[in-house]
Amino acid sequence: MRLAVVGASGRMGRAVVRLAREAGLEIVCAVGTTEVGRDVGELAGVGPTGICVVDGLAALEHARADVAIDFSTPAATLALAPIAAAAGTAVVSGTTGLDEVARAALDRAAARIPLLWEPNMSIGVHVLARLVAQATAALADWDVEIVETHHRAKVDAPSGTALRLAEAVQAARVGSPHVVHGRQGRPGARPAGEIGMHALRGGDVVGDHVVHVLGGGERLELTHRATSRDVFAHGALRAASWIAGKAPGRYTLGDVLRT
Numbered sequence: 001m002r003l004a005v006v007g008a009s010g011r012m013g014r015a016v017v018r019l020a021r022e023a024g025l026e027i028v029c030a031v032g033t034t035e036v037g038r039d040v041g042e043l044a045g046v047g048p049t050g051i052c053v054v055d056g057l058a059a060l061e062h063a064r065a066d067v068a069i070d071f072s073t074p075a076a077t078l079a080l081a082p083i084a085a086a087a088g089t090a091v092v093s094g095t096t097g098l099d100e101v102a103r104a105a106l107d108r109a110a111a112r113i114p115l116l117w118e119p120n121m122s123i124g125v126h127v128l129a130r131l132v133a134q135a136t137a138a139l140a141d142w143d144v145e146i147v148e149t150h151h152r153a154k155v156d157a158p159s160g161t162a163l164r165l166a167e168a169v170q171a172a173r174v175g176s177p178h179v180v181h182g183r184q185g186r187p188g189a190r191p192a193g194e195i196g197m198h199a200l201r202g203g204d205v206v207g208d209h210v211v212h213v214l215g216g217g218e219r220l221e222l223t224h225r226a227t228s229r230d231v232f233a234h235g236a237l238r239a240a241s242w243i244a245g246k247a248p249g250r251y252t253l254g255d256v257l258r259t
């Protein structure tokens with residue numbers, strides 16, 4: 001599999017490069033906006049690969065990559081979608097904070113290439129979402145509050161994973177409860193039918209998600225804690241191996257894990 005890495009000089013990009021090299025995968029293109037000209041393997045701490053970071057997604061047009069793994073920014077993902085579609089390169093994207101325009105661009109690209117976007121590439125979070133759906137359906141009148149914690153450099157809030165967990169609750173409950181972001185002042189007594197969402201930022205926390213399901217006299221706390229970015233990089237690489245050669249369309253990590 002010929003692999004392109006978008007966001008190659010970022011935290012996740014470096015983890016993807018390192019694990020791809022350790023797995024013996026061929027990296028043919030590395031796109032970033034910093035560390036341009038640096039060998040991407042040296043940047044990731046695994047020695048020279050002969051592939052240097054280039055600034056500009058147009059590099060994908062001639063890279064003949066089978067799959068592009070993207071952990072970058074919403075703007076870069078938006079730009080990547082049509083370029084990958086034109087190049088016939090499948091996309092595995094984990095970039096979060098995408099708006100409707102970027103999501104629509106992914107949908108359009110998926111008419112021409114296989115494409116998987118997933119706000120959390122960890123298998124543990126995938127299972128957590130299923131447990132959350134099960135618990136909140138069974139405890140239909142209990143309150144739900146989602147608390148996520150990430151490192152101080154994270155730029156979007158709430159996390160894509162927290163939003164995905166809220167979607168799992170909405171799908172499991174009648175009336176699709178709406179999300180309320182934080183509370184301050186005098187919001188009054190908590191009404192039924194809302195999902196509280198709270199984002200904590202600080203230190204070097206890789207990613208914690210706690211779903212509180214609160215009843216009278218008892219409560220559940222369903223928790224996932226990531227202690228290494230490698231779990232997300234592993235998930236993305238597994239998805240990339242799976243998606244190479246698939247028919248055009250939108251895929252999910254669930255599709256990958258089912259097979």
Ligand SMILES: NC(=O)c1ccc[n+]([C@@H]2O[C@H](COP(=O)([O-])OP(=O)(O)OC[C@H]3O[C@@H](n4cnc5c(N)ncnc54)[C@H](OP(=O)(O)O)[C@@H]3O)[C@@H](O)[C@H]2O)c1
Nearest residue numbers: 007009010011012032033034072076094096119120121232
């Ligand atoms: N799905 C998951 O499992 C998962 C897990 C972890 C993180 N994420 C998400 O992945 C994204 C990246 O996270 P991170 O922690 O790696 O952030 P990061 O360290 O800031 O890396 C993002 C990288 O994208 C680069 N970039 C910006 N514009 C670009 C462009 N036009 N072309 C190519 N590269 C570009 C940035 O370059 P500059 O440094 O020059 O700006 C940076 O190196 C975020 O959205 C994060 O929430 C998802």
